[in-house]
Amino acid sequence: xxxxDCSYLKSHEWCKIENGTATIGITxxxxxxxxxxxxxxxxxxxxxxxxxxxxxxIESVKAxxxxxxxxxxxxxxxxxxxxDNLEWLAxxxxxxxxxxxxxxxxxxxxxxxxAAYDAHCKAEG
Amino acid sequence: MNRSARTAGGLRVIxxxxxPAAWNMAVDEALLSHAEVPTLRLYGWTPHAxxxxxxxxxxxxxxxxxxxxxxxRLTGGGAIHHGDEITFALCVDAELLPREVDAxxxxxxxxxxxxxxxHGIASERLTGGDLPTARPTEKxxxxxxxxxxxxxxxxxxxxxxxxxxxxxxxxxxxxGSLVLQRPTLTPFVAAVADTATDPSTAARVRExxxxxxxxxxxxxxHAGTLTATEHAAAERLRRERxxxxxxxxxR
Numbered sequence: 001x002x003x004x005d006c007s008y009l010k011s012h013e014w015c016k017i018e019n020g021t022a023t024i025g026i027t028x029x030x031x032x033x034x035x036x037x038x039x040x041x042x043x044x045x046x047x048x049x050x051x052x053x054x055x056x057x058i059e060s061v062k063a064x065x066x067x068x069x070x071x072x073x074x075x076x077x078x079x080x081x082x083x084d085n086l087e088w089l090a091x092x093x094x095x096x097x098x099x100x101x102x103x104x105x106x107x108x109x110x111x112x113x114x115a116a117y118d119a120h121c122k123a124e125g
Numbered sequence: 126m127n128r129s130a131r132t133a134g135g136l137r138v139i140x141x142x143x144x145p146a147a148w149n150m151a152v153d154e155a156l157l158s159h160a161e162v163p164t165l166r167l168y169g170w171t172p173h174a175x176x177x178x179x180x181x182x183x184x185x186x187x188x189x190x191x192x193x194x195x196x197x198r199l200t201g202g203g204a205i206h207h208g209d210e211i212t213f214a215l216c217v218d219a220e221l222l223p224r225e226v227d228a229x230x231x232x233x234x235x236x237x238x239x240x241x242x243x244h245g246i247a248s249e250r251l252t253g254g255d256l257p258t259a260r261p262t263e264k265x266x267x268x269x270x271x272x273x274x275x276x277x278x279x280x281x282x283x284x285x286x287x288x289x290x291x292x293x294x295x296x297x298x299x300x301g302s303l304v305l306q307r308p309t310l311t312p313f314v315a316a317v318a319d320t321a322t323d324p325s326t327a328a329r330v331r332e333x334x335x336x337x338x339x340x341x342x343x344x345x346x347h348a349g350t351l352t353a354t355e356h357a358a359a360e361r362l363r364r365e366r367x368x369x370x371x372x373x374x375x376r
Contacts, residue, residue: 011291033225039180039201052292057179061271063226063287063297064179064201125224 001114002027003094007070008117009110014094015070017104022071025098026058026089029121034060037086042099047075051108055100067099070108077101131218135345136163138335143169146176146196149212151363154199155355156216157288157298163217164349165338167331170207173308178202178266178286183374185264189310197373200286200300203266208308211331212301213338219295221342230273230285233299236341237275237283240333246320248277267304267314279315303334 006014012030015022031037039059049055049069056067078100082088088097112120137160141152149168156164174194177183178201186195186204215233222229234250241248251274263269266284270276275283284302289295304316305327317326339346351359366372 011295035227041180059180059201060226062201062230062273062285063289064199065289066291068291 001118004114006094006114007107007111008114008120009068009070009108009112010120011068013068013070015107015111017071017107020104021076022073022102022104022107023098024055024070024100024102025093026067027117027121028090028093029124030065031089031093034058034063034065036061037089040083040086040099042078042083043075045075045078049073049075049100049102051106052110069102070111071102071104072106073102073104075100076103131162132221132344134162135347136165136339136342137349138339138346139164139166139349139351140331141166141168143171145172146170146174146194146207147363147367148359150176150196150198150367151361152351152355152359153214153216153298153300154362154366155351155358156214157199157290157296159352159355159358160216161352163221163342163344164215165335165346166214166216167335168212168214169210170212173206173208175204175206175310177204177373179288180376181264182376193310195373196367197375198286198300199288200298201288202284202286203268204264205266205284205302206308206310207302208304209306210308211303211305211327211334213303213334215297215299215301215338217297217342219289219297221344222297222299226287226289227273229287229297229299232341233301233338234273234275234283234285236337237301237303237334240330240337241275241282241317243333244321244326244330246277246317246326246330248275248282248315250274251276265311265313266302267311277315277319279319280313282315282317303330 006016042056054066055069176198267281270281288298
């Protein structure tokens, strides 16, 4: 079971909302299905993100994948150390490898609980 | 359109004439975003051109010969000098390919290797976990063969890269460049011409690639063209994105 205090999107992003601020990252499932990660592009502090739209991109040796925002709002913090330490994504995807923090103005209606997301991953293979 | 409706017609195969770089990349993005059916597009490049991987810096290619057309690809990886080659773009729903990126490469590269073998060209997929991987710090896609690449003793024969999106539904664009003749800027590559000199080989390999990809995906194939929606999207992307120097220099 993945962290139960997080919510999840089918596109494999997670978010944890505390005091109106969402911490966002990608799940262990997403990381395990990409090959060796080589590059991560994240928005700058102060940028706006929108529910369901891309907030960044991650490149593995073989594929570029878009990252989708579970919330709308302003980016108030960015994990600046993560792009230089992409191994954190495999080691601690729900902690050290958080990507951005967003002051939430709206959240996706498609967010799932950990149990529902686990079932989704199992169905997806 | 639901999944069964989208795959009912099988794999649409678009055999395009060689085209300019910006148009080629615009069509592939239009197919990724708008195609309702699984599509395999095959094309070439006229004039010959250099494509950069999505995250590469245009400034790193300031030393290209003057006048060399240059374009940014939607897919990742290193730069490719597109000369005499068979280029393909496979645009399908992600569920038609293995979920793991590595496994999707295995499927498509093994199909390509089989197609080459049918026409007397021996190649293999590099295996093993400790092979060098193509890092973005290496400018050229073909310079250092890495894990799962299709190679001959002369070097890397097929360059591949993917873009994966999840909206509006999970989709994959898989780009491939199969070298027929060594391009001038990247003479270190392998080429079909190394072992097959018959001028008809290229067309026969192309058709074998199509058949083997269709078989690997488990889909019947039929010839097709761009829809009006796809064509209009490609025109817009060509004009507003791939011909825009600002887009090329954005990184």
